[in-house]
Amino acid sequence: xxxxxVPGTVESLGPIREFVRSKAAEAGLxxxxxxxLQLAVDxxxxxxxxxxxxxxxxxxxxxxxxxxxxxxxxxxxxxSAVPYDPYSRVLPSDLDAPLQDRAIGGLGVYLAINNVDQxxxxxxxGHNHNIFVALRERESPSTAT
Amino acid sequence: MAFSLTSEARGRIAVITLxxxxxxxxxxxxxxxxxQAARADADRLVLDMTNLDYMASAGLRxxxxxxxxxxxxxxxxVVGAHDAVFETIEMTGFHHSVFMLDIYDAxxxxxx
Numbered sequence: 039x040x041x042x043x044v045p046g047t048v049e050s051l052g053p054i055r056e057f058v059r060s061k062a063a064e065a066g067l068x069x070x071x072x073x074x075l076q077l078a079v080d081x082x083x084x085x086x087x088x089x090x091x092x093x094x095x096x097x098x099x100x101x102x103x104x105x106x107x108x109x110x111x112x113x114x115x116x117x118s119a120v121p122y123d124p125y126s127r128v129l130p131s132d133l134d135a136p137l138q139d140r141a142i143g144g145l146g147v148y149l150a151i152n153n154v155d156q157x158x159x160x161x162x163x164g165h166n167h168n169i170f171v172a173l174r175e176r177e178s179p180s181t182a183t
Numbered sequence: 184m185a186f187s188l189t190s191e192a193r194g195r196i197a198v199i200t201l202x203x204x205x206x207x208x209x210x211x212x213x214x215x216x217x218x219q220a221a222r223a224d225a226d227r228l229v230l231d232m233t234n235l236d237y238m239a240s241a242g243l244r245x246x247x248x249x250x251x252x253x254x255x256x257x258x259x260x261v262v263g264a265h266d267a268v269f270e271t272i273e274m275t276g277f278h279h280s281v282f283m284l285d286i287y288d289a290x291x292x293x294x295x
Contacts, residue, residue, distance in 0.1 A: 048208035052185075055204070055237070073237075073267045080239050084207035133276035137250040145240040145275055152274060 042102040046091045046117055054083050054102055058113055061104040065111035066174055074153035075172040079113050081146035082124060082168045090119025090166070110155070110173040121161045124150065124168065184236055190216045196292065197225035201235045201242075210241035214248055221252040228253060229292060233263030243275055250280065262287050 042057045044050035055076045062072035083100060091098055096119055103114040129151075130144045151157045156171035186209040191198045197220035205213065220228055228249055232238070249259060259281040264272065272278050284291070 048206070051206045051208050051239075052204065055206075070267065076237070077239060077271065080206060084239065084241070088207060130275075134279060135276075136255065137247050137277065137280040138255040145243055148275065149240055149271065 039103055039105045042104070043099050044102070046087050046098045046100045046119065048084060048087045050087065050100065051080055051083055054100070055080055057102055057104070061106065061113070062111055062172070065106040065172075067111060067172055068175055071172050071175065075111065075113065075170060078150040078153040078157065078170050079115065081150040082115055082170075085122070085124070085146055086115065086117045086119055086166070086168075090117060090122055094120055096120070110171065113170045113172075115166075115168040115170075117166050118164065119166065122166060123159045123161070124157075125159055186212070188212060188216055190219060192220075192223055192225065193293075195225050196227045196229060197223065198229040198231060200231040200233075201238075203235070204237035205235060205242040205245075206237070206239045207241045210245060213242065213245040217245060217249045217252060220249075225253065225257070227258050227260065227292065229260045229262060229287070231262045231287070232265070232268055235265070235268055238268045238271060240271075240275075243272070243277055246277060246281065258282060260284055260292050 044053055058076045058079050059072060062075055067075065086100055098118045101116040103116065105112045124147045127144055127147045129148050132139065154170045155173045158169040160167045184203040186203040186205055188202065189200045199216050199220065246259065261272065261281050262284045263286060264283065
């Protein structure tokens with residue numbers, strides 16, 4: 039497992055995506071899955087930086103852990119901001135509503151949950167753990183003759 | 184890749200060209216450009232995403248902000264969004280509220 043530690047601010051979002059991108063390539067995820075994993079991680083990291091740390095007047099780090107397994111890549115974000123379970127967030131139910139009538143919140147968590155194969159949250163040892171699992175595409179049946 | 188944008192007024196059409204990666208760290212720049220277009224009384228907004236490599240929900244919130252700031256009857260055209268960006272717009276249902284174009288279609292965008 040490899041860990042990349044950055045300050046919990048929005049300026050770290052680019053470096054976090056870059057780290058996820060390189061691990062995704064190493065894990066053999068295709069471009070589309072790699073992009074979707076980056077998006078999911080980025081959305082939760084944004085929330086940690088803005089709502090978990092900044093709005094609470096707190097400062098702290100985000101540790102990005104990467105673990106390449108036989109079937110894909112698991113990224114875990116660990117932070118010491120206020121406990122926050124993204125699943126407690128009411129997800130937008132107005133996805134078909136015109137934009138002017140939409141609530142502006144909840145989109146990030148919605149995108150995080152829907153862009154990975156598995157998204158898990160746990161609070162452990164005083165830290166938030168947001169866990170993203172992206173599976174490698176199953177090999178298609180060989181067409182070789 | 185870093186983010187940059189350029190704004191241009193073509194009569195009452197505001198064109199904002201988004202380049203690079205649009206995330207929460209640069210969302211303020213996008214909102215400022217939308218506010219500027221609203222102040223200039225634009226009645227159409229074109230977002231050129233041809234060279235936008237990445238867009239997080241911060242970009243989607245910019246679209247909501249545009250509708251709310253410029254008025255519900257302002258047409259928004261999203262031009263040239265890459266597959267991945269397109270999918271994000273679609274996944275959240277935003278394609279129902281904006282016009283999605285492959286290229287800048289003057290006949291449609293500039294129609295009186």
